[in-house]
Amino acid sequence: MVRHPLSKRANKYLRKFKKWPHSPYKTSWHHNFGEQQAIQNLKQATLEMGSSQQHQPQTRNLPYPFLLSTLLDSFKAYNCDPTPKAYYFVIKTLTNTSQLQDIPPVLDHLEHLEKFETPESILVYLIRFYGLADRVQDAVDLFFRIPRFRCTPTVCSLNLVLSLLCRKKDCLKMVPEILLKSQHMNIRVEESTFRVLIKALCRIKRLGYATEMLNCMIEDGYGLDETICSLIISSLCEQKDMTSVEALVVWRDMRKLGFCPGVMDYTNIIRFLVKEGKGMDALDILNQQKQDGIKPDVVCYTMVLSGMVAEGEYVKLDALFDEILVFGLVPDVYTYNVYINGLCKQNNVDEALKIVASMEELECKPNVVTCNTLLGALCVAGDLGKAREVMKEMGWKGVGLNLHSYRIMLDGLVGKGEIGEACVLLQEMLEKCFFPRSSTFDNIIFLMCQKGLISEATELTNKIVAKSFVPGARAWEALLLKSGSKLGYSESTFSGLLAQN
DNA sequence: ATAGGGTTAG
Numbered sequence: 001m002v003r004h005p006l007s008k009r010a011n012k013y014l015r016k017f018k019k020w021p022h023s024p025y026k027t028s029w030h031h032n033f034g035e036q037q038a039i040q041n042l043k044q045a046t047l048e049m050g051s052s053q054q055h056q057p058q059t060r061n062l063p064y065p066f067l068l069s070t071l072l073d074s075f076k077a078y079n080c081d082p083t084p085k086a087y088y089f090v091i092k093t094l095t096n097t098s099q100l101q102d103i104p105p106v107l108d109h110l111e112h113l114e115k116f117e118t119p120e121s122i123l124v125y126l127i128r129f130y131g132l133a134d135r136v137q138d139a140v141d142l143f144f145r146i147p148r149f150r151c152t153p154t155v156c157s158l159n160l161v162l163s164l165l166c167r168k169k170d171c172l173k174m175v176p177e178i179l180l181k182s183q184h185m186n187i188r189v190e191e192s193t194f195r196v197l198i199k200a201l202c203r204i205k206r207l208g209y210a211t212e213m214l215n216c217m218i219e220d221g222y223g224l225d226e227t228i229c230s231l232i233i234s235s236l237c238e239q240k241d242m243t244s245v246e247a248l249v250v251w252r253d254m255r256k257l258g259f260c261p262g263v264m265d266y267t268n269i270i271r272f273l274v275k276e277g278k279g280m281d282a283l284d285i286l287n288q289q290k291q292d293g294i295k296p297d298v299v300c301y302t303m304v305l306s307g308m309v310a311e312g313e314y315v316k317l318d319a320l321f322d323e324i325l326v327f328g329l330v331p332d333v334y335t336y337n338v339y340i341n342g343l344c345k346q347n348n349v350d351e352a353l354k355i356v357a358s359m360e361e362l363e364c365k366p367n368v369v370t371c372n373t374l375l376g377a378l379c380v381a382g383d384l385g386k387a388r389e390v391m392k393e394m395g396w397k398g399v400g401l402n403l404h405s406y407r408i409m410l411d412g413l414v415g416k417g418e419i420g421e422a423c424v425l426l427q428e429m430l431e432k433c434f435f436p437r438s439s440t441f442d443n444i445i446f447l448m449c450q451k452g453l454i455s456e457a458t459e460l461t462n463k464i465v466a467k468s469f470v471p472g473a474r475a476w477e478a479l480l481l482k483s484g485s486k487l488g489y490s491e492s493t494f495s496g497l498l499a500q501n
Numbered sequence: 502a503t504a505g506g507g508t509t510a511g
Contacts, residue, residue: 263506264505264506268506270507271506274507297507299505299507300506302506303506303508305507305508306507306508332507332508333508334508336508337508337509338508339508341508341509344509370508371509372509373508373509373510374509375509375510376509376511380511403510404509404510405510407510408509408511411511
């Protein structure tokens, strides 16, 4: 093993055969010691700089910024050459303390006056810093400059620059140029590069470019990357302005390319289609899934079931629900809730109640959602008696009533003109800080006026105005018509109203 | 091997 004498400018960092330029075990101990002392010195000086604010020691190497001159002085004092590590430290310190103006001189020095092969990691660090600090041009410039630091850029730097460019819409146009120039820099584009690009494109919701890029990959002879396909599918499904037609085209094209979707892909596209109100398309996908031999799980079924409910496809709903059982899947609360909702939508509350009873036998506990669905259906059907029962049962069974439970029940009572009971429930709600919909308030006030409960109506109005609620036209009209001129509004009623403007 | 992905409300 060759040891380099300290006096000579031995380029011991020149990378020939190994990735890491410097192994502490292979340098002479005193050399190593000197370097360590120099670094120590540099760190100490940096700390002092931080604590003494603007004060800078006399040892300044004048044409250079403070940290660079400290670096050079420190190493000179120990009679050794500055190490990449020292530069890394300086650069990190400069970025962390926002002394960006001092970075270019450091880089110039590194480029022109040092001889070692600069580790790519230092440049990667700075490129990332520039990119994240909104200095994309600096990042790009530094990327192109990498070879001048006697460093062979790899796909790491390329991927980094690309991902930085992809973060900003107006930087996207630089991507092709970077890709072209990177070829001249002898950087081998890898699958990872495509992945970076596609991920970035998905993140900024340029799904069109992302799929184009996927096609490029395939044209370039890379195999179809299932992870990328999945990524595109899932981003696609998160897009707000994506139509189901477009999504299905991408899906179909990918399948043509040989993509074999996994459970998650099916779940994503099905969820998307159902949300778009395309229950039947979702059902198609579910059938594809079965044909592909991928057993849909209870989640997929639940989503498609809800799509059937939304489209009023009750025959298909029943068939699908049966299919779940036939395939040996166990429906859970979600599944039951969707199915029960379907029955309620068909005004078949009795059947819904039977299902709830069977859930309990199957030890699948109904939850608030189940109960709210039932409550809503019973109220719509005008069966307040059963609705009350359900509400009581919720109490026994430890199913907590939530805001919606109260709102549903209150609307049911008001709808049936049960003003007394409605007021009791309203009181209970307000104590729990659950507020009815404003239209419910209006209905209650209207109803009170109709029943001649003028003072109660006035009192309620005052109370709710104090809670920042504005009665609607219907409530005002009722109040004014019924009460003539002897209205007992307190001043606070009106000042409360005014204050809301 | 595991979790997470899914439900109601005018």
